Each structure stands twice: as structure tokens, then as C-alpha cells.
Amino acid sequence: MADQTSKTGFATRAIHGLEHARQPEGALNPPLYLSSTFTFDRVEEGAAMFAGERPGHFYSRVSNPTLSALEERFAALEEAESSLCFASGMGAITSVFWTFLSAGDEVIADKTLYGCTFAFLHHGLSRFGVKVIHVDMTDPAAVAAVLSEKTKIVYFESPANPNMRLVDIAAISTIARNVGAKTIVDNTYCTPYLQQPLKLGADIAVHSATKYLGGHGDLIAGMAAGSADDMMQVRVEGLKDMTGAVMTPLTAHQIMRGLKTLDLRMDRHCASAQEIAERLEAHPLVKSVSYPGLKSFAQFALAKRQMRAPGGMIALELNTDIGGAMHMMNALTLIKRAVSLGDADSLIQHPASMTHAAYSKEERAEHGISDSLIRLSVGLESARDIWADLESALGTLKATSTAPKAA
Numbered sequence: 001m002a003d004q005t006s007k008t009g010f011a012t013r014a015i016h017g018l019e020h021a022r023q024p025e026g027a028l029n030p031p032l033y034l035s036s037t038f039t040f041d042r043v044e045e046g047a048a049m050f051a052g053e054r055p056g057h058f059y060s061r062v063s064n065p066t067l068s069a070l071e072e073r074f075a076a077l078e079e080a081e082s083s084l085c086f087a088s089g090m091g092a093i094t095s096v097f098w099t100f101l102s103a104g105d106e107v108i109a110d111k112t113l114y115g116c117t118f119a120f121l122h123h124g125l126s127r128f129g130v131k132v133i134h135v136d137m138t139d140p141a142a143v144a145a146v147l148s149e150k151t152k153i154v155y156f157e158s159p160a161n162p163n164m165r166l167v168d169i170a171a172i173s174t175i176a177r178n179v180g181a182k183t184i185v186d187n188t189y190c191t192p193y194l195q196q197p198l199k200l201g202a203d204i205a206v207h208s209a210t211k212y213l214g215g216h217g218d219l220i221a222g223m224a225a226g227s228a229d230d231m232m233q234v235r236v237e238g239l240k241d242m243t244g245a246v247m248t249p250l251t252a253h254q255i256m257r258g259l260k261t262l263d264l265r266m267d268r269h270c271a272s273a274q275e276i277a278e279r280l281e282a283h284p285l286v287k288s289v290s291y292p293g294l295k296s297f298a299q300f301a302l303a304k305r306q307m308r309a310p311g312g313m314i315a316l317e318l319n320t321d322i323g324g325a326m327h328m329m330n331a332l333t334l335i336k337r338a339v340s341l342g343d344a345d346s347l348i349q350h351p352a353s354m355t356h357a358a359y360s361k362e363e364r365a366e367h368g369i370s371d372s373l374i375r376l377s378v379g380l381e382s383a384r385d386i387w388a389d390l391e392s393a394l395g396t397l398k399a400t401s402t403a404p405k406a407a
Contacts (some may be wrong), residue, residue: 010077010193014259017073030069036060051128062240066249070256074213077192077259078205080225084235085252089188089208089244090116092222094124095238096204100182103129108146108176110137110156112165112368114186117157119358125129134273138299140171142157147179157186158195158306161352162375164290164315166299169306173201182230188212188342193266194308200385204230213341215258216267222252241391265344265380269312272383276376277314279387285394287372290315314376315340322371324397326350329374331393334385346379346386 008016024031038057040046046360048054057063067085075083097120101107109121111134121132135142137156147154151152158167173183185197191212207213209221222245224234233296239245270293277291281309289296292303293310303310317326329337335346337356352364352371364371378386 011263013073013076014262017069018076019072022239030256031067032249033060033065034249036062041339053365059194060249061244061246062235064252067247067252070252073222073259074257075193075225077262078198078225079189079192080198080205080231083223083225084231084239085247086222086224086239086243087245087247087251088220089206089210089222090120091243092206092208092224093117093186094120095235095243095245096119096184096206096224097125097153097238098242099234099238101125101130104150105152106131106133106148106150107153107155108135108143108151108181109154109168110132110160111135112160112163113155113157114161115358117186123358128185137172138165139166140168140175140304143172144175145180147175149179151176151179151181153184154181155184155186157166157189157314158197159189159292161186161313162315162373164292164297164313165368166292166302166306168302169195169197169200169202173197173203177201178335185327187236189311189313190307191262191266193263194270194311195306198225203227209255210340212266212269213262213342214255215262215342215344217340217343219251219254221247221255223255266309266312266388268380269342269378270309272380272386273312273314273378274310275383276378276387276390280314280316280390283391283394285319285398287317287319312378314378316374316376317370317372318374318394318397319342320372320397322350322352325374328393328397331396332389333392334381334389335376335379341375341377343377344380346381346389347377349375351375365381 037059049056049058057065070085071083086095109132126132133146135146137143149286156167158169169185176183182203184203184204187195187197188211201307204224204226207223209223274293277289277294281284281289291297291310291314329348335348338347339349351369351373
């Protein structure tokens with residue numbers, strides 16, 4: 001894959017993939033195959049496909065030509081041998097985990113994870129005899145100390161949702177490989193344009209394609225990328241038989257449309273987020289800002305080493321209580337109060353009461369998610385207008401002598 005992808009740039013691969021052959025009927029875009037099943041000329045042909053002896057499509061829960069076009073294109077972006085489509089980001093994560101885990105196995109996970117991933121690990125896997133151990137993965141030695149022959153998966157996000165902690169992907173991947181464990185990285189925040197975990201040593205990258213890959217807040221989807229053997233195993237076990245989390249052809253078509261502008265959008269997200277983060281850091285009512293592009297960011301050097309650019313996500317805390325933080329968010333007019341991220345629209349939310357509500361208060365404190373933390377997804381609007389909205393909302397907080405208490 002590396003030899004092929006080195007011939008073309010990221011944007012070219014995002015638009016064309018590696019196969020530049022003419023589409024059926026000369027169509028500019030891959031056709032939309034709205035078919036649940038596919039016919040065979042002869043019974044022997046179908047039998048050979050079911051046995052895995054011959055390539056081809058026979059049922060869209062297993063494969064579909066439109067999804068295959070997206071999978072080929074996305075693998076080229078992650079510089080992976082293969083990739084898979086899923087109905088959601090959680091569909092990607094759960095399908096991969098169910099494929100490689102059995103009762104008695106152990107998962108080593110970072111301390112900070114997306115709320116639904118945390119719930120799956122603790123309310124799902126733990127019910128079936130899989131032990132989950134949380135470690136501060138900013139310290140590779142801490143990971144090495146808990147690994148054992150029972151460890152099958154080492155899992156983390158980098159940057160982490162919602163507090164922006166980074167993990168040294170190369171270091172952790174090397175440590176995990178020493179015991180035969182698979183390193184799985186949620187690369188949603190970065191996309192392949194900003195970070196390629198597989199090139200840093202990880203085995204599998206998973207994504208919520210709902211976010212930056214789709215880019216417009218109009219779809220739910222997931223992706224995974226890795227070796228051809230791993231992706232085939234996930235396809236025929238985790239996806240086909242265990243979750244059935246199958247992406248629709250129309251969604252695949254929409255994501256391919258989103259990929260065509262991914263690098264342009266990410267450049268804008270990053271540039272605007274950098275400006276907003278710097279302005280927030282200088283504001284007297286802002287207590288702290290976590291953004292990989294700030295020199296004050298504790299892992300600034302690591303960000304420079306493994307990320308092309310700092311991304312479009314900012315975590316911040318205000319010099320107020322949670323009631324004051326809610327007051328500020330409610331005063332915004334341009335920035336939308338909503339979960340999700342990576343849209344053209346700027347979005348803001350309160351993790352403790354929204355995306356990470358699956359954590360108990362004690363778990364949030366232990367895992368670095370404070371009650372006053374705010375997550376901002378910087379969109380594609382003019383950075384000047386995004387800042388004007390934030391500055392105005394912060395101004396209303398300053399004018400409020402007593403911040404209203406949370407309900």
C-alpha cells in the first residue's frame with residue numbers, strides 16, 4: 001500500500017482512491033447499489049463466494065459494491081491494507097472488540113474515553129467475563145506494568161474525548177506488541193489527514209465517520225482500518241454475525257462525498273481552532289484551555305511529533321462554577337448547543353451531563369473529566385464570527401454578579 005499511495009497526495013486519494021478506472025456508464029461517482037442481495041449465474045459461483053474461494057458480492061450484510069468503493073478509498077487514506085464500513089462509530093468499536101475477545105481476556109484502556117465506549121467496556125464486556133483495566137496511558141511505563149498474557153487489546157483515543165489528552169501511539173504500540181496484544185486507536189478527532197495510527201505502529205484505527213469524515217452532521221457511520229487479515233476476520237465475525245452493524249449504501253455514498261473535501265475542511269477547522277484557542281487562553285474569565293496547538297499544552301511536543309496539525313477540538317474551563325458555565329453556553333447565538341463534533345457548524349456541549357453522563361461523578365473525577373469542563377468543536381464559519389459569539393457570551397457572564405446555579 002505504501003508504494004502505491006506514495007505516488008499520489010492525500011487529496012488525490014480522497015477523491016479518486018487508488019483505482020482510477022472508469023465508472024459504469026461513465027459516471028463520475030461510484031454507483032449507488034441499493035440491493036440487499038446479488039444473483040449468481042450458476043450455483044457453483046455462489047457456493048465459491050460463500051466458501052471464500054472467489055471474490056464477489058452475495059449479500060449486503062457482508063459486502064456491497066458501494067461500500068467496497070468507500071473501503072478501498074478509506075484504506076488508501078489510512079495507508080492500511082484494508083478497511084471496513086459500519087453503521088456507527090460504536091458499531092465499528094463493538095464489532096472489532098467482539099471479534100478479538102473471549103471470556104477471560106483482558107483489555108487495557110486509557111483513563112479517558114468517550115462515554116459510550118466507557119459504557120460498552122463496563123456495562124457490556126464486563127458482563128461476559130472480559131476484564132477491563134484503566135491506566136494513565138500518558139505514562140507508557142504504567143501500561144507495561146499491567147500487561148499480561150491475558151491482555152488481548154490495548155485501546156485508547158488520541159486526542160482523548162473530551163479533555164484532549166494525547167497518548168504516544170508508537171510507544172504504546174511497541175509495548176503492546178511485546179505481549180501479542182492488538183493496539184486499537186480511536187482516530188476520530190484527527191482523521192487520517194492529521195494522524196495515521198497504523199504508520200505509528202497501531203494495529204487497527206477506528207472512527208466515528210459521523211464526525212469529520214462525513215463532515216456535515218447528516219449521517220451516522222463508522223469505519224475501521226487495519227491489515228487485510230484483521231479486517232476480514234472482523235467482517236465475517238464481528239460485523240456479519242455479532243453486531244450486524246451494517247452501513248447503508250447511501251451513507252457510504254455521502255461519506256465519499258465528504259472525503260473529497262476532507263483536507264480542505266480540516267485545514268480550516270485547525271486554523272480557526274488555533275485562533276480561538278489562543279484568544280480563549282488570553283481571556284480573563286477562562287481558567288484553562290486544552291488544545292494541542294498551544295505551547296502551554298502539556299504534550300505540545302508529542303502533538304508536533306505525531307499529528308500533522310492540532311485539530312478542531314478545544315476543551316476549556318471557566319473561572320466560575322458549573323452554573324456559570326451553563327449560563328455562558330446558553331448565551332451563545334451562533335455556536336450550537338449540541339453533542340457530536342466535526343460538523344461545518346460550531347458545536348458546544350457539557351460532557352459531564354451529556355456525552356460522558358455514563359460515568360458516575362466519582363468515575364469522572366478519577367478519569368479527568370471535571371464537572372466544569374466544556375467541549376468546543378470549532379466549525380467552518382468565519383473565525384472572527386465564532387470568537388465574537390464566544391466573547392459576547394463570556395461578557396454576559398462577567399456582567400452577572402452571581403452565576404446561576406445548575407438545576
